[in-house]
Amino acid sequence: MIEVKIDGQRVAVAAGTTILAAARRLGLEIPTLCHHEALEPFGACRLCLVALDEGGRQSIVAACNYPLERSGLSVETGTPAVWQARKMSLKLLLARCPGVKVLQDLARQWRVDTADLLLTGDGEEECILCGLCVRVCREVIGKNAISFVYRGAERKVSTPFDAETDLCLGCAACAYLCPTGAIKVREEAGRLLIDRWHSDLEQALCSECGRPVVPAELLVQMREKAAEEGVPGEELLCLRCRRMRAAAAATALPVPQYGPADSFPARRSSREEPDVNQARKGK
Amino acid sequence: MRKQVDPIIDRYRGDRTAIVAILHEINAAFRYLPREALERVSEQLSIPLSHLYSAATFYRSFDLEPCGEHEIQVCLGTACHVRGSELILDALSRRLGIKPGETTADSKYTLKRVNCLGACALGPLVSIDRDYHGHLTAHQAERLLEAYEDEDA
Amino acid sequence: MKTLKSAEELEVRREQIAGAGHREGASVAVCCGTGCSASGAREVVAAFEEQLLQRELEVPVLTRITGCHGFCEQGPLVVVEPGNIFYCRVEPEDVPEIIERTVLGAEAVERLLYVDPVSGEPVQQEAEVPFYRGQKRLTLGWNGQISPHRIEDYVGVGGYRALAGALGSLSPEQVIANIKESGLRGRGGGGFPAGRKWELCRRATGEPKYLICNADEGDPGCFQDRSLLEGNPHLVIEGAIIAAYAVGAAKGFIYVRNEYPLAVEHAGIALVQAREWGLLGEDILGSGFDFELQLTRGGGAFVCGEETALISSIEGLSGEPNPRPRPPYPVEKGLWGKPTLINNVKTLAAVPLITERGGAWYGQIGTAASKGxxxxxxxxxxxxxxxxxxxxxxxxxxxxxxxxxxxxxxxxxxxxxxxxxxxxxxxxxxxxxxxxxxxxxxxxxxxxxxxxxxxxERTCMVDVARYFLSFTVDESCGKCTPCREGGRQMMAYLDEITAGRGKPEYLERLRELAAAMQAGSLCALGRLAPNPVLTTLRYFEDEYRVHIEERRCPAGVCKELITYSIDEEACTACRRCNRHCPTGAISGPKKEVPRLDPELCIRCGICRDVCRFDAIVVQ
Missing domain, CATH: 3.10.20.600 (Ubiquitin-like (UB roll))
Incomplete structure (x- = not known):
């Protein structure tokens, strides 16, 4: 264990703990856009910048991926320099994606506007390149259906050759983690569509009501995995039918794993959600 | 396609560091990176296609469209820049009727900008098919191109 | 070729080479570096070889190819024995005269000598050329004497002796102590003390350890790494092996820029030779030390010069190079998470000399904190x-x-x-x-x-700032917000200023964005990218102000702020400009000074190139 100081408070953490994790342990709020507990730290959005003092040597670092390696380090999360740098990161992202609500909200809160910048987007662009989608697809789902392509100002997230890829199963974990709503998943005529990835997938139907529930290929792969682990295959039910049955059996409702239940009711049952830890182990 | 790609793949089997090297060889063999070739590499070496495409679009050495017979690189290194290399790029671009990065409709020429060829004392510098031509003016660059055109005609 | 099994065998081999290589009388050495080759050195070599053969000389005269001398502007460069006479800008047509008069007649061909621009006097010896006189060519010096294709040449001038000495009689700690004493600092940019870096890597835990020679020379306008690797690859390889021995690395990579085909070729040949001679691989020179070194070509990305991006580029994991913050430092957790020493070509090239002649000797050169x-x-x-x-x-x-x-x-x-x-x-x-x-x-x-x-005075500082920024914007990987978005925004301000649409407050906006990039970017590329803008703002703010307030480019560079016109006094009405103008902007009747229509003029500069009377004026 090492001991460091964050905003004047002493905290003991295991060596290698990130500043963000240590600060959160103290209940300190540090804003992030590209961070997720289940994924490797990335350090791209630069909203979590903090001031680090290493025995007199001062620098601004990203809290999310700066590992605290030794005692005696001191971190300040809210100095004027930190706020100046964070605000500029936000301002630059807002100029890129002026229509994105999470940025607009933060900008209001931080009193940031983009009036004095020359380049401001037309609102079409909603991707802030946080990479949560790329990383969840790689690190958790293990499919690598999407990646960053091109570089610099042209950098974007896309499928290989910007075309439909059979690696996308339609699990929509990318859309679920996307902080800006840039990845839109919709259902049309019984098919699941993720336009951004050119995905157009056949859905398996609820055995009770016949509603589309989950992309067929995803279901196949989940059942294979379940079989490998000795979990017996279950009848496919949509959430509503499942609840009805559950209510009928007077047992507890399945608890949604995370997030509000209204976004993708069809795939929100705990059984069907790909298990983060299982997927990682299986990689 | 496979006849050309498979020997390249075989050379790098088991080499963890090979993505860029493989792409170099494929690019040299086809004068660009054909999609089918990358799919073959992905399948044979179990490298996700998305990673290959990521590298293919990130690095400047690779082409995603077929290149022309002659590759013209205009050096835009600093030494070349202060001696007027932009004017040379403009002249060649005008003359060929294409923008940097494009290939002429007859597939003869591809015009590229390159950030430094490392022959800075000779700037402004143009390389055509890896032959270097130094100390050029915009006018001389046009003449150089004419010489190639005459040879091909 | 028999593998060398000890330092003694290397010494015997060296004596054999030195004895055999010492040629009485004549030889011709032609620089075939990238610069001289571009100026036609290969044709000069061919002419010498062919014509010397035709002469059927009693004692054959050898035509040697050498590495880059560094004086590329004057190439192709040729050094002829007897007399060690240095010729510049040699063309194949000059070859018969050089053979006749210098090789056979032992006299200089005056018109091919370098003329000192100050004294106006011709200079016979390379070392007397003012360009070389003030230099101290410790690492570059051998380039002009040896053929980069021949390990024999390198060994003949004492190459790999430092390695043999280190393996034979120094512990890794002693090699490191020596480098520390020399005060050598990283020559790739950071300037971090090399000995300290080696020590950190030596002490780091984790096996195997790796060494990377960073030859991804991305700085536009720099070509010293190319010249060293291309002109004297064994020097760099020897430095790498010594470094590997010192830190305990088992495997190494030379990461070369793909834009340097000759360096790739020469380094590749040299690695094969070093392996054949027993200088790489298992049990190097019978010392029990094993080290493997391989060549890796870059893909054309400046960011790969940055250590963490370079590492991820070699790993190739997600395709794109991915700079990450430090710590952990590569010396602790580098390639595949193992301790990795990354040194620039120039740093490694200094190592054999320091190892052989001692850190104290090297430390005498230079200033208190910047040695060598x-x-x-x-x-x-x-x-x-x-x-x-x-x-x-x-x-x-x-x-x-x-x-x-x-x-x-x-x-x-x-x-x-x-x-x-x-x-x-x-x-x-x-x-x-x-x-x-x-x-x-x-x-x-x-x-x-x-x-x-x-x-x-003809260079516009705003244009230079814009040039460098456009370079870093083009080369930014795009991962972090300040570098990707901030660079783009800064470019927009500079575009406006150079186009004559600048506003006074833009200078403050540039400074704010620059500060944000410096403070908030993920890697050194973004943090240092604003430097050209900031220094030009610091030292040449007036020039920015003239662009903004007077809508004028004093240096006559910014295209949208200049006009071309014809000086009627100087013009002879030869109509050359008229013929070559690509847009028909220059016209008028024969035998009269033509008119230049500023509306049609695209400021391509061709009229100025072709005018023989300096009659095209740019304002």
């Missing part, structure tokens, strides 16, 4: 362009005027840009600045990789 020599790429608006190796601490003035021969065409010196795209522009008032790491940093620039681009 540094190789600069001296280019731009300077008479003698090329590679210059000088002791640290030499002033800019000495470098540019004494070695570089000053500014061509009697023009005024305006600025010098050091350190590449991450460096800065220094004005005439800084000419007395001694070249060391700290002094350059204090002045707002950096030592960097040794780029040195001289600018004169």
């Amino acid at each position: 020599t540094m190789i600069f790429s001296l280019t731009g608006k300077v008479n003698n362009t090329g590679l210059v190796e000088v002791p640290m601490g030499m002033t800019l003035q000495q470098l540019i005027y004494e070695i570089g021969g000053g500014i061509p065409g009697g023009k005024e010196f305006k600025a010098v840009q050091t350190g590449g795209p991450a460096g800065g522009c220094l004005p005439a008032s800084k000419l007395d600045l001694p070249l060391d790491y700290e002094k350059l940093t204090e002045a707002g620039s950096i030592m960097g990789s040794g780029g040195m681009i001289v600018m004169d």
Whole structure:
């Protein structure tokens, strides 16, 4: 264990703990856009910048991926320099994606506007390149259906050759983690569509009501995995039918794993959600 | 396609560091990176296609469209820049009727900008098919191109 | 070729080579570096070989190919024995005369000698050329003497002796102590003490350890790494093996820029030779030390010069290189999470010499905190362009005027840009600045990789700032917000200013964005990218203001702020400009001074190129 100081408070953490994790342990709020507990730290959005003092040597670092390696380090999360740098990161992202609500909200809160910048987007662009989608697809789902392509100002997230890829199963974990709503998943005529990835997938139907529930290929792969682990295959039910049955059996409702239940009711049952830890182990 | 790609793949089997090297060889063999070739590499070496495409679009050495017979690189290194290399790029671009990065409709020429060829004392510098031509003016660059055109005609 | 099994065997081999290689009488050495080759050196070699053969001489005269001499502007360069006579700008047509008069007649062909621009006198020996006189070519010096294709040449001049000495009689700790004593600092940009870095890597836990020779020389306007790897690859390889021995690395990579085909070729040949001779692989020179070194080609990305991006580029994991923050430092967790020593080509090239002659000896050269020599790429608006190796601490003035021969065409010196795209522009008032790491940093620039681009009154500083920024914006990987978005926004302001649409407050916006990039970017590329803008703002703010307030480019560079016209006095109505103008902007009846229509003129500069009477005026 090492001991460091964050905003004047002493905290003991295991060596290698990130500043963000240590600060959160103290209940300190540090804003992030590209961070997720289940994924490797990335350090791209630069909203979590903090001031680090290493025995007199001062620098601004990203809290999310700066590992605290030794005692005696001191971190300040809210100095004027930190706020100046964070605000500029936000301002630059807002100029890129002026229509994105999470940025607009933060900008209001931080009193940031983009009036004095020359380049401001037309609102079409909603991707802030946080990479949560790329990383969840790689690190958790293990499919690598999407990646960053091109570089610099042209950098974007896309499928290989910007075309439909059979690696996308339609699990929509990318859309679920996307902080800006840039990845839109919709259902049309019984098919699941993720336009951004050119995905157009056949859905398996609820055995009770016949509603589309989950992309067929995803279901196949989940059942294979379940079989490998000795979990017996279950009848496919949509959430509503499942609840009805559950209510009928007077047992507890399945608890949604995370997030509000209204976004993708069809795939929100705990059984069907790909298990983060299982997927990682299986990689 | 496979006849050309498979020997390249075989050379790098088991080499963890090979993505860029493989792409170099494929690019040299086809004068660009054909999609089918990358799919073959992905399948044979179990490298996700998305990673290959990521590298293919990130690095400047690779082409995603077929290149022309002659590759013209205009050096835009600093030494070349202060001696007027932009004017040379403009002249060649005008003359060929294409923008940097494009290939002429007859597939003869591809015009590229390159950030430094490392022959800075000779700037402004143009390389055509890896032959270097130094100390050029915009006018001389046009003449150089004419010489190639005459040879091909 | 029999594998060498001990230091003694290497010494025997060296004596054999030295004995056999010593040729009485004549030889011809032609520089075939990238620069000279571009100027036709290969044709000169072919002419010598063919014509010397035709002569059927009793004692055959050898035509040798050598590495880059660094004086590329004057190439192709040829050195002829007897007399060690140095010829510049040699063409195949000159070959018969050189053979007749110098090779056979032992006299100089005066018209091919270098003429000292100051004294106007021809110079016979390379070492007397003012360009070389003030240099101390510790690492570059061998380039001109040996063929990069021949390990025999390198061994013949004492190559791999330092390695043999280190393996035979020094512990890794002693090798490191020696490097520490020398004061050698990283020559790739950071200037981190090399001995300290080696020590950290030596002490780090994790097996195997790796070594990377960073030859991804991305700075535009720099070519010293190319020249070393291309002209004397074994020097770099020897340095790498010594470094590997010191830190305990089992495997190494030379990461070369793909834009340097000749360096790739020569390094590849040299690696094969070193392996054949038992200098790489298992049980090197019978010492029990194993080390494997391989070549990796870059893909054309400046960011890969950054250590963490370089590592991820070699790993190739997600395809794109992925810079990450430090700690952990690569010496602790580098390639595949193992301790990895990354050194620049120039750093490793200094290692054999330091190992052989001692850290104390090297430490005497240079200044208190910047020891040894540094190789600069001296280019731009300077008479003698090329590679210059000088002791640290030499002033800019000495470098540019004494070695570089000053500014061509009697023009005024305006600025010098050091350190590449991450460096800065220094004005005439800084000419007395001694070249060391700290002094350059204090002045707002950096030592960097040794780029040195001289600018004169015809260089626009706003355009230069815009040029460097456009480079870093183009090369940004795009991962973090400040570098990707901030760079783009800064470019927009500079575009407006150079197009004559600038506003006074733009300078403040530029400073704010620059500060954000410096503070918030993920890697060094983004943090240093604003330097050219900041230094030009610091030293040449007036020039920005003229662009903004008077809508004028004083240097006559910014296209949208200049006009072309014809000087009626100077014009002879030859109509050459008229014929070559691509847009028909120049017209008029025969035998009259043509008219130039500013509306049609695209400022392509061709009329000025073709005019023989300097009658095209740019304002």
